[in-house]
Amino acid sequence: MTTMELTKTSMHDLSAGTFVPMLRSLLQIFDKAIAQAAEKKIDLAALPEARLAPDMYPLTRQVQIACDAAKSATARLMGAEPPRHEDNEKTVDDLKARITKVIAYVESAPVKAFDGAAERTVLFPLIETLVFESNGFEYVRDWALPNFYFHVVTAYDILRHNGVDIGKRDYLHHAAGAHIHPGN
Amino acid sequence: MTTMELTKTSMHDLSAGTFVPMLRSLLQIFDKAIAQAAEKKIDLAALPEARLAPDMYPLTRQVQIACDAAKSATARLMGAEPPRHEDNEKTVDDLKARITKVIAYVESAPVKAFDGAAERTVLFPLIETLVFESNGFEYVRDWALPNFYFHVVTAYDILRHNGVDIGKRDYLHHAAGAHIHPGN
Numbered sequence: 001m002t003t004m005e006l007t008k009t010s011m012h013d014l015s016a017g018t019f020v021p022m023l024r025s026l027l028q029i030f031d032k033a034i035a036q037a038a039e040k041k042i043d044l045a046a047l048p049e050a051r052l053a054p055d056m057y058p059l060t061r062q063v064q065i066a067c068d069a070a071k072s073a074t075a076r077l078m079g080a081e082p083p084r085h086e087d088n089e090k091t092v093d094d095l096k097a098r099i100t101k102v103i104a105y106v107e108s109a110p111v112k113a114f115d116g117a118a119e120r121t122v123l124f125p126l127i128e129t130l131v132f133e134s135n136g137f138e139y140v141r142d143w144a145l146p147n148f149y150f151h152v153v154t155a156y157d158i159l160r161h162n163g164v165d166i167g168k169r170d171y172l173h174h175a176a177g178a179h180i181h182p183g184n
Numbered sequence: 185m186t187t188m189e190l191t192k193t194s195m196h197d198l199s200a201g202t203f204v205p206m207l208r209s210l211l212q213i214f215d216k217a218i219a220q221a222a223e224k225k226i227d228l229a230a231l232p233e234a235r236l237a238p239d240m241y242p243l244t245r246q247v248q249i250a251c252d253a254a255k256s257a258t259a260r261l262m263g264a265e266p267p268r269h270e271d272n273e274k275t276v277d278d279l280k281a282r283i284t285k286v287i288a289y290v291e292s293a294p295v296k297a298f299d300g301a302a303e304r305t306v307l308f309p310l311i312e313t314l315v316f317e318s319n320g321f322e323y324v325r326d327w328a329l330p331n332f333y334f335h336v337v338t339a340y341d342i343l344r345h346n347g348v349d350i351g352k353r354d355y356l357h358h359a360a361g362a363h364i365h366p367g368n
Contacts, residue, residue: 010194010321017325052236052345131367132359137194141201142359149333150340150355157341161236171334175316175326183315 011077012114015140019070019106021174022152023099026066028173029156030096033164042163044092050162052154059158061087063095066151067102073144074106076122077136078113195261196298199324203254203290205358206336207283210250212357213340214280217348226347228276234346236338243342245271247279250335251286257328258290260306261320262297 037044048060057065064087075082083105089095118137125131132143156171169176221228232244241249248271259266267289273279306323309315316327340355353360 013321014198014325018329021326022330052341053347056344125367126364129367130364132363133365134363137197138363141198142205142363143356145202145329146206146333146356146359149330150337150352153334153337154341156334157236157338160240161345163237168334172327172330175330179316179318179322179326180310180314181317183309183313 011117011136011140012109012111015073015077015114015144016106016109018145019074019148020103022148023067023070023103023106025171025173026063026152026155027096027099027103029159029164029166029170030092030099032166032170033159034092036165040163040165047092047159047162047164048090048095050158052158052161057154059155060089060095062151062155062158063098064089066148066155067098069144069148069151070106071102073140073148074109076124076139076144077117077120078109079120080113195301195320195324196293196295199257199261199298199328200290200293202329203258203332204287206332207251207254207287207290209355209357210247210336210339211280211283211287213343213348213350213354214276214283216350216354217343218276220349224347224349231276231343231346231348232274232279234342236342236345241338243339244273244279246335246339246342247282248273250332250339251282253328253332253335254290255286257324257332258293260308260323261301261304262293263304264297 033042033047034044036042049058051058064085067085068082071082071085085098085101089098118135120136121133122136122139123131123133132139134142153171156166160166217226217231218228220226233242235242248269251269252266255266255269269282269285273282302319302321304320305317306320307315307317316323318326337355340350344350
């Protein structure tokens, strides 16, 4: 791979290459919760509203925001409008469907559309009259990734706190598959 | 900034540019915990051993691993040996000192030492006979960053779960300072 190819594809590699495998890990984590529900006497219906503090968002909102972080970053880096997804999930299966929808959107983004995205200005409104403004690279590093990870990890922590038997291996599932092998 | 300059500095920008501001945010979050201890009747001495599940690492270990993730990634990308830091923290002040030490190490890493780091092979032993092996970019994206964020966010979640009054603004403090301003 030449220097130029690396630069051209790096914003896609960095964003989609983070979002898709981490969202797949989250799907598998939910599958574990479903599989353990009977045996560990976990009430699946209680999980979407579970939270770590009374004034913190419940699991459902954590998953919705993680999904929106991936969706918005993908769209903004391409200079496109993100698809609208209504926040109406009620069950663990609904949350899985939301994640699956976002994976499909991120995977549908053409690599070519990320050309020049590192230097492109990303600007969007926040609360009140505040706006976020930076180049694409700093937007991903300082906003999209920390936001995305915040909500993915908090979703994990809520499930773990509620007795779902998951570990770092489930969270880093993709890395294990791609980069870990027996040594000599 | 030319294409070539971006490529040359990108692994330093991506790694140190994530670790330093996020660790600074974590320091500020601990300062908030200290400031609130008296007024909110939080026993500071109880925090280092606090955890979200009986079989999950307590706050102290979360901070130690977050620090080690930043330290190891910095060293591996340069092809250097990371400094050894003993895991002997007992208090919130000890944890702050550990974080400060790692910030100083990451900040001391010369940008020049990251030249070619995206393509350089990163290989290190894991448990048993397993090894991790990938290029530097995929190592950062698939291992260093998700690991780092996992432990930073879980530290945040433990503090939040234990009544410390912090929010997303504290976690994203650096982004707010650098990229958020009043719109027109």
